[in-house]
Amino acid sequence: MQNQISAPKQRLSLSDPKVRAWLFQIITVVAVVAMGWYLFDNTQTNLQHRGITSGFGFLENSAGFGIAQHLIPFTESDTYARVFLIGLLNTLLVTFIGVILATLLGFIVGVARLSNNWIINKLATVYVEVFRNIPPLLQILFWYFAVFLTLPGPRAAHGFLGSFFVSSRGLNMPAAIATDAAWPFVISVVLAIVAIVFMTRWANKRFEATGVPFHKFWAGLALFIVIPALCALIFGAPVHWELPELKGFNFVGGWVLIPELLALTLALTVYTAAFIAEIVRSGIKSVSHGQTEAARSLGLRPGPTLRKVIIPQALRVIIPPLTSQYLNLAKNSSLAAGIGYPEMVSLFAGTVLNQTGQAIEVIAITMSVYLAISISISLLMNWYNKRIALIER
Amino acid sequence: MTSHTFKPDMPPPSKVFGPVAWMRQNLFSSWINTLLTLFAIYLIWLVVPPLLSWAIFDANWVGTTRADCTKAGACWVFIEQRFGQFMYGYYPQELRWRVDLTVWLAIIGVAPLFIKVMPRKAIYGLSFLFIYPIIAYFLLHGGVFGLVNVPTSQWGGLMLTLVIATVGIAGALPLGVILALGRRSEMPAIRVMCVTFIEFWRGVPLITVLFMSSVMLPLFLPEGMNFDKLLRALIGVILFQSAYVAEVVRGGMQAIPKGQYEAAAAMGLGYWRRMGLVILPQALKMVIPGLVNTVIALFKDTSLVIIIGLFDLLNSVKQAAADPKWLGMATEGYVFAALVFWIFCFGMSRYSMHLERKLDTGHKR
Numbered sequence: 001m002q003n004q005i006s007a008p009k010q011r012l013s014l015s016d017p018k019v020r021a022w023l024f025q026i027i028t029v030v031a032v033v034a035m036g037w038y039l040f041d042n043t044q045t046n047l048q049h050r051g052i053t054s055g056f057g058f059l060e061n062s063a064g065f066g067i068a069q070h071l072i073p074f075t076e077s078d079t080y081a082r083v084f085l086i087g088l089l090n091t092l093l094v095t096f097i098g099v100i101l102a103t104l105l106g107f108i109v110g111v112a113r114l115s116n117n118w119i120i121n122k123l124a125t126v127y128v129e130v131f132r133n134i135p136p137l138l139q140i141l142f143w144y145f146a147v148f149l150t151l152p153g154p155r156a157a158h159g160f161l162g163s164f165f166v167s168s169r170g171l172n173m174p175a176a177i178a179t180d181a182a183w184p185f186v187i188s189v190v191l192a193i194v195a196i197v198f199m200t201r202w203a204n205k206r207f208e209a210t211g212v213p214f215h216k217f218w219a220g221l222a223l224f225i226v227i228p229a230l231c232a233l234i235f236g237a238p239v240h241w242e243l244p245e246l247k248g249f250n251f252v253g254g255w256v257l258i259p260e261l262l263a264l265t266l267a268l269t270v271y272t273a274a275f276i277a278e279i280v281r282s283g284i285k286s287v288s289h290g291q292t293e294a295a296r297s298l299g300l301r302p303g304p305t306l307r308k309v310i311i312p313q314a315l316r317v318i319i320p321p322l323t324s325q326y327l328n329l330a331k332n333s334s335l336a337a338g339i340g341y342p343e344m345v346s347l348f349a350g351t352v353l354n355q356t357g358q359a360i361e362v363i364a365i366t367m368s369v370y371l372a373i374s375i376s377i378s379l380l381m382n383w384y385n386k387r388i389a390l391i392e393r
Numbered sequence: 394m395t396s397h398t399f400k401p402d403m404p405p406p407s408k409v410f411g412p413v414a415w416m417r418q419n420l421f422s423s424w425i426n427t428l429l430t431l432f433a434i435y436l437i438w439l440v441v442p443p444l445l446s447w448a449i450f451d452a453n454w455v456g457t458t459r460a461d462c463t464k465a466g467a468c469w470v471f472i473e474q475r476f477g478q479f480m481y482g483y484y485p486q487e488l489r490w491r492v493d494l495t496v497w498l499a500i501i502g503v504a505p506l507f508i509k510v511m512p513r514k515a516i517y518g519l520s521f522l523f524i525y526p527i528i529a530y531f532l533l534h535g536g537v538f539g540l541v542n543v544p545t546s547q548w549g550g551l552m553l554t555l556v557i558a559t560v561g562i563a564g565a566l567p568l569g570v571i572l573a574l575g576r577r578s579e580m581p582a583i584r585v586m587c588v589t590f591i592e593f594w595r596g597v598p599l600i601t602v603l604f605m606s607s608v609m610l611p612l613f614l615p616e617g618m619n620f621d622k623l624l625r626a627l628i629g630v631i632l633f634q635s636a637y638v639a640e641v642v643r644g645g646m647q648a649i650p651k652g653q654y655e656a657a658a659a660m661g662l663g664y665w666r667r668m669g670l671v672i673l674p675q676a677l678k679m680v681i682p683g684l685v686n687t688v689i690a691l692f693k694d695t696s697l698v699i700i701i702g703l704f705d706l707l708n709s710v711k712q713a714a715a716d717p718k719w720l721g722m723a724t725e726g727y728v729f730a731a732l733v734f735w736i737f738c739f740g741m742s743r744y745s746m747h748l749e750r751k752l753d754t755g756h757k758r
Contacts (some may be wrong), residue, residue: 025582039613046612117426118419119433133738134731135693138707142731145714146724331598337700341606349604359608367597367605374596 043360058356059084065351067342069258080352087347088369092344094264094333095373099326101269106276113281124277137222137335140273144263144339151259154250163243163254164331171257172244181231184236188231195227196220264333272329276322283318284310317390323381330373344369419559447729459719470733471722475713479729480705487655488541492552495532499525526563545623547706551733553623557630557695557705559673562688564631569638574668594636599686599694604630607701626698634691640684645676678752685745691736696734704731 013123043050047054059081066076071089074082112124131139149168151158157167165172203214244254287310295305337346344366353362406409408414420430438663451466462468472479502521506509532555536542548556577585593604606629611619620628649672657671677684710726713719 021580025580029582039545041614043612046614046616049408049616092705116419116422117433120429123433123436123680129739130735133689133735133742134694135696135707135734137696137699138727138731138734141707142724142727145711146727150721150723272397333602334598337600343600345600345604349601351605352609363601363605363609367601369598370598370601371593373638 021152052357054358054360056361058358058361061356063352063355065355067347068340069261069342074181079350080132080356083352084348084365087342087344090341090343090347091330091369094261094268094336094341095326096372097265098268098329098333101265102272102276102325102329105269107272107280109273109277110280110284113277114284128274128277130274131270132278134271134338136267136271136332139267140263140335140338143267144259148175148259148263154246157246157251163241165244165246165251167251168259169250169256170259171262173242173245173255173257174241175253175255176239177242179236179238179240181235182232182238184235185228188228192224192227196221199223207299258341259337263339264336264341268329268332268335270326271332275325275328279318280314280323281312286317287313319381319385319388323377325375327377330377331370334370459722467725467728468722469725471616471713471719471725475709475726476718478550478713479706479709479733480550481552482709483547484543484549484552485541485547488535488543488660491532491535491540491543495529496555498528498532522563526560526638545621548623550709551706553698554692554695554705555709557623557627557698558688558692560627561630561695562632562690564627565634565638565687565691566684568631568635570673571644572635572639573642573646574637577646591636591639594633595640599630599633599697600700602633603697603701605629609697622701622703626701626703630691630694634687634694637690640685641680641687642676644683645680648679649675681752682745682749685741685748689741689745690742692737706733708709 008093012098017314060079062077062079063083064076067074067083067086069090070086072082072086073091074086079084109124112120113128115121115124142200148170151166151168154165154167154169154172155170159165163174173313199219200216203219214338242253244251244256246252291309291313292305296302300308336343336344337350340346348367349362354358356362396678405411406414406416421427423454447465451464453462453464453466453468456462456470457474459468459471461470464694477486477489481492484492502525506514506518506521510718529538531540533548533552534543534545572587572591575583576591578584578587603626606625607622610625610628653671653675654667657667662670695705696707698705699711702708702714707730710730714723714726
């Protein structure tokens with residue numbers, strides 16, 4: 001006799017978890033959609049009553065105000081779209097400088113926290129505990145109002161080497177003006193990099209085949225110096241330096257970093273570096289001492305032990321939280337609104353919003369920029385993370 | 394007969410014990426270490442003596458006006474004179490006892506929770522959590538029982554900072570737990586919504602959220618309905634912070650072994666009891682240090698309300714430093730604010746470390 005299991009009669013019943021799940025999801029979705037519609041409807045009525053026309057047409061209008069720092073040319077008659085671009089570039093500039101400096105400082109302090117030199121160790125600890133427990137906005141305001149703005153004016157500026165001047169107007173430094181030899185120089189640098197890539201490949205192949213090591217670092221450094229230097233000898237100097245000069249009440253010539261930019265990058269660097277230091281410390285500590293001992297007993301000297309055994313493993317622990325610190329730095333750059341450095345939030349969500357009154361569009365654009373930055377950094381880091389992840393059995 | 398006499402003990406070898414040996418080991422073990430030590434001492438010499446003389450030895454401690462600050466160092470008279478504003482903002486002088494009372498009630502109310510042998514701690518804690526906010530609201534805001542109404546526009550200083558931080562975390566905790574449950578849910582629609590919500594708030598800076606809550610929220614609401622500025626900021630802070638709380642709680646829930654979920658299901662518990670009685674108690678306990686870190690981040694973030702024009706501690710300092718009567722006092726003001734923030738954040742981070750050691754019940758292997 002065949003054993004046939006008759007399926008129970010399908011009936012919709014609330015005691016069936018699947019039915020309940022569907023019902024619950026449908027109710028939630030409907031509620032969220034209704035809520036969204038309600039808000040949308042309210043917004044529409046409010047906008048009508050206030051006489052605001054929505055849409056992104058305002059981006060084409062002329063801005064009519066000046067901006068203290070713009071990386072691309074800008075005049076008052078340019079459009080709001082260009083203002084947006086300038087804000088975005090300034091945000092990216094601060095983030096870029098901040099990430100580099102904070103990583104450097106953070107790694108130094110993090111290693112110092114592990115130092116067996118008592119005084120260095122304690123100094124690093126004090127640094128971390130002081131700066132990570134003070135709000136970043138407060139640090140920005142402090143550097144701006146209490147340090148940079150109280151510096152003497154340009155006439156009494158502190159000079160370094162006769163070409164760098166720090167005053168209440170910011171940091172004046174020599175500008176590199178490209179000469180005719182600039183292009184050959186750039187090409188020579190690219191050539192040097194290509195040569196280094198090929199040299200590394202060849203050295204790795206030979207090392208794997210014969211076990212004979214090659215001084216990749218020193219050879220690479222030599223290539224990187226010799227090729228551009230030769231180029232500069234043949235074609236002449238690629239840049240000429242324009243020194244800032246005091247004329248009247250201010251400096252003329254050279255590049256100037258405005259005090260807002262200095263205060264912002266300094267504060268964000270110091271703040272983020274404290275967190276990076278902790279990440280580096282815990283990352284290095286997470287590599288068990290057995291790894292060092294094993295490497296040493298295989299005959300590796302301290303240098304290669306660090307480079308080939310400890311650091312690769314520590315990086316695996318360090319990279320994910322480091323990424324979120326970079327993200328935080330990008331988001332914290334919006335604190336510039338507190339001192340009026342012209343980046344996304346203070347320029348676009350501040351000035352442009354006040355002038356045009358297009359609150360929804362402006363905030364939506366600003367938020368999507370940050371979302372785009374966040375998502376792209378985290379995608380990049382997820383890819384990197386997958387590449388270096390431990391392949392487990 | 395000759396008796397044997399011991400030679401006197403030799404002193405301990407100075408290369409192994411004592412301060413000299415310690416210094417040799419920890420400061421001058423190699424030439425690099427020696428260089429580093431000298432460099433560090435130079436740094437300290439560069440920073441500490443001028444700082445001390447500015448902040449303490451050369452500082453002006455007594456007086457009432459700017460003219461009393463005659464010495465070269467810091468002018469703490471400024472802080473003394475404006476202390477009330479830094480603590481209470483524009484809260485009327487004669488009503489400030491109400492703020493003090495609220496703080497004392499909180500301290501007295503929370504204190505029993507730290508007593509180890511206290512019975513029915515959970516019930517007491519929960520009832521405190523529900524009753525205290527109501528009392529605090531009426532005390533601070535007034536308007537009932539003959540208490541004079543103090544509109545939130547007059548709130549300020551450290552008091553406002555604390556209000557935003559506590560209300561923010563109290564609102565973000567339940568919302569964050571629900572979001573974390575939603576993100577771990579098996580229902581796709583719920584999960585997608587929660588993930589979107591969390592990632593959205595985590596992807597944008599708090600400043601834009603505050604901007605949004607101050608300029609966009611009035612547009613979302615039906616005509617005639619209007620929140621005051623503080624409430625709008627609080628809504629923004631709660632939504633923003635709940636996403637971070639959700640991620641911390643989710644971390645805890647993921648760390649619970651799968652056996653716990655299965656065992657709870659095998660006991661015949663439904664979803665809510667499975668979560669409420671088995672998973673969440675373990676997960677929340679595990680993530681308490683993480684939650685304290687979130688609170689620290691929130692406390693630091695409260696300073697951002699300066700952007701939408703609320704007078705928290707930082708903004709009070711900024712305003713006071715811009716007063717023509719006290720020009721050039723920015724440094725003193727910011728140093729004071731930094732010290733206050735630092736004490737709170739450092740205290741909390743130490744507490745979180747202490748909890749981490751105490752709660753370490755061996756989940757880590």
